[in-house]
Amino acid sequence: MKLDNYDRTLLAALQGDGRVPQSELGQRAHLSTAAVNRRLKLLEGAGVIEKFSAQLNPRALGYDLTVIVEVKAENERAHLLDEMQRRFAACPQVQQCYYVTGEWDFVLIFLVRSMDQYVELTRELFFESGNVKSFNTLVVMNRVKTGSTVPVDMA
């Protein structure tokens, strides 16, 4: 989909605050609310806007600990890697999972209640799997910047 600067203005605003009224979006982008409405529908339909969501505070839900884990697979046959990805993605405490080049095969970011819970999850996901050769745990001391913000560059 082709985006103009009007669209980018709307996207940047809604990424910062998903509840800005369309009337105010119109003022910021110099469009009528009807034009804003039409564009938002197109942006959502085209998948440029994937979804609107509430960002929750992990602490408030008892998730105080973030752990980053690098994982090396034992066997790299495609269907085995696929199976690992599915298993990792299916775990609610695995907030993010990336398949990467280099020394490691996966990088996972866990959100857990405690070190105990993390250890328990490593058992389930790594030890019992049979296809994890090794993994390296990085404990997060400070979540300096989080979220999934995408840069929006004006033309």
Add this chain to the structure above:
Amino acid sequence: MKLDNYDRTLLAALQGDGRVPQSELGQRAHLSTAAVNRRLKLLEGAGVIEKFSAQLNPRALGYDLTVIVEVKAENERAHLLDEMQRRFAACPQVQQCYYVTGEWDFVLIFLVRSMDQYVELTRELFFESGNVKSFNTLVVMNRVKTGSTVPVDMA
């Protein structure tokens, strides 16, 4: 703030879709819309809901490449580490930044348009900094699971 299962139901629903009407939230949680409204105001006021936002598709905005970078600091004096964190966080292409224990000091997740842009950013952020001892680049082949979803466990 103390949460009950009503709150957790609301939070889980809004994390999945930030635009579910309060009337429908009420049906799902078995609450009146008035009760939903009151609870949401409290949840937002207490910071349990940090914000509402639109989740954008990086590809649609030209950000095709995700890179994970491990960074080791030269000098670990507190104010120098603070300065690094501020600099990393201020870069729009640094989607996430974590300060971690172990062999590395920081883990960064970049969203970039191209390898060229990544190389350029490493110059700005790492080489010209004077406080980066070394860094290791992991190129993401597949974003298996992304986002910043927090597990919501019912009591």
Add this chain to the structure above:
DNA sequence: CCTGAAATATCTAAAAG
């Protein structure tokens, strides 16, 4: 493609049980 106005839906707050 846009605007402006009218119709719908949603949200918010208050009152009473």
Add this chain to the structure above:
DNA sequence: CTTTTAGATATTTCAGG
């Protein structure tokens, strides 16, 4: 907590440039 009410806001649609 509930339901109901009423008014303010927001969204969506539609007529027309």
